[in-house]
Amino acid sequence: MNTPGPAVERVYREHRARMLAALIRVFGDFELAEDVLQDACALALRRWVAGVPDDPVAWLLTVARNRAIDRLRRDRVGREKEASAVPADFPEHSVERLLSLGDERLSLVFTCCHPALAEEARVALTLQAVVGLTAGEIARMFLVGEATLAQRLVRAKRKIRDAGISLAVPADHLLPERLTSVLAVVYLIYTHAYGTGPGLRDEAVRLAKLVATLMPDEPEVLGLVALLLLHESRSGTRLSAEGDLVLLADQDTSRWDQVRIAEAVGVLDRALRHGTVGPYQLQAMIAVQHAQPPPDWARIAALYSMLLTVEPSPVVALNHAVAVAESVGAAAGLELVDGIEGLDRYHLWHATRADLLRRQGREGEAAVAYERAHELATDPADRRFLAGRLRDAPPEPR
Structure with a gap:
């Protein structure tokens, strides 16, 4: 006996969004579209035992359409709206359109x-x-x-x-x-x-x-595409084989995805030719600096300063402070960090303070900040990293 489960699951996984969009467009109701698509999949689990249809998407859409019309007809409100809510015929080429x-x-x-x-x-x-x-x-x-x-x-x-x-x-x-x-x-x-x-x-x-x-000519869309590609180019080196956090400066650059980096740079160049720079383009420009080591920290600090004027936020201010610390010195960076409000429950603010305090030899204060960062962190890799830093830091004198 055939087991249709895997086939139904595959079709649903690959084409769910497209089928759902077609049903919502026709019936104008998210919940109804989701319900009848689930009904169609449940029926497929029983009917496809004899074999998967030649066009499984068309099969599911047809069943879902019929279930939706039946449900509307049974419902009093649906009957009143039937003439306007239910089309006389499902568009003949809708499946072909969905698959494009x-x-x-x-x-x-x-x-x-x-x-x-x-x-x-x-x-x-x-x-x-x-x-x-x-x-x-x-x-x-x-x-x-x-x-x-x-x-x-x-x-x-x-x-x-x-x-x-x-x-x-x-x-x-x-x-x-x-x-x-x-x-x-x-x-x-x-x-x-x-x-x-x-x-x-x-x-x-x-x-x-x-x-x-x-x-294709909207620069911020291109900026976001470039930014995500740059993040992805380094994603394989963010964690060690044991699942521990690896800082950007310690990552194996030979393992970065150069194809994605090249694609991102090309997309970003297209965006910048439009002459209007938004926050996603600025973040992508910063990511490019990191993707082409050694990073130019003065340039990165300047870009974060521009980003602060376009999209001011405490997190952007924190990243700007880190760049200033790398380009000018830990004391200048710490001064900026301590001036940021609204991040007391953000573990990276405390972790950044801890690192800058440690770099100035203020080990006891750094330990207190690392401990607070560890308390607030939720990601297991972040918590293990901070626990390691905390073990290495001498305690604050009593």
């Missing part, structure tokens, strides 16, 4: 990032609808309860339905407002995935490149 790289998946990304939704809802909805993560997986990423996260997702989907937000790439004059949110969400997906393995990071890079297919 184009607006359906982009439309889903832009819908998830609608400005009417709160930022945390945009990220969570994109992770679920486009990337395919479960509510439990997303909840663990954001350190919230699964029930809380699930309610957040339900509210976001119903807001899209009730507000009549269409599944479409917005008009040109609305793109700048929506684009900022889209790029922020894609970058958040990447940064949250940085310690989880390549799968979700690859998805973030793919999404960034997908947005770039829509707006």
Whole structure:
């Protein structure tokens, strides 16, 4: 007897976002689209025992469409809206369109990032609808309860339905407002995935490149693509074989992915030719300096200073202070670090202070700062690294 499970799982994994986008476009309801697609997969597990259809995506879409129409017809509200909500016929070429790289998946990304939704809802909805993560997986990423996260997702989907937000790439004059949110969400997906393995990071890079297919001349989109490629070029050297953190200065540069670095530099050059420099381009320019050792710390400090004027934040200020410490000296860097507010619960602020104190011979104070950093860190590799630094630091005199 054939076991259809792997085939259904593969088709669902590879084409879920595209099928979901088509169903949402037709029926205008996130929850309905998700439910009927799940129903279609459940039926496939029973029906595909005799063999996988020649076009499994078309099979699933047809079943999902029929289930959605049946559900709307059974529902009183659905019957009242049937003439306008249910199309007479599913577009004949929709499957072919879904299988092409184009607006359906982009439309889903832009819908998830609608400005009417709160930022945390945009990220969570994109992770679920486009990337395919479960509510439990997303909840663990954001350190919230699964029930809380699930309610957040339900509210976001119903807001899209009730507000009549269409599944479409917005008009040109609305793109700048929506684009900022889209790029922020894609970058958040990447940064949250940085310690989880390549799968979700690859998805973030793919999404960034997908947005770039829509707006190939938008410099900030190109800047984000370049930035993610540069981060990825070094991802294989961030941890040791034992899973311990390896600082950038100690990484084996011969193992950096030069193909990705070259691609990133080319994409960044295209972005900079437009003559308007935004935060993602500036971050990519900084990453290029790190990717071509030895880094020019004075140049990096100047770039962070520019970034502070464009996108001021305590974390950017902290990175600027680190660059100043490397280019001018630890005392100058520590003065800047101590002037930053709002990072008392950020472990890297304490770790940076500890390092700069240690470099000035203030070992006891450094130990206190390392201890606080270790208390706040959540990533196991970060905690092991800080524990090692703490063991090496003499205690503060009593």
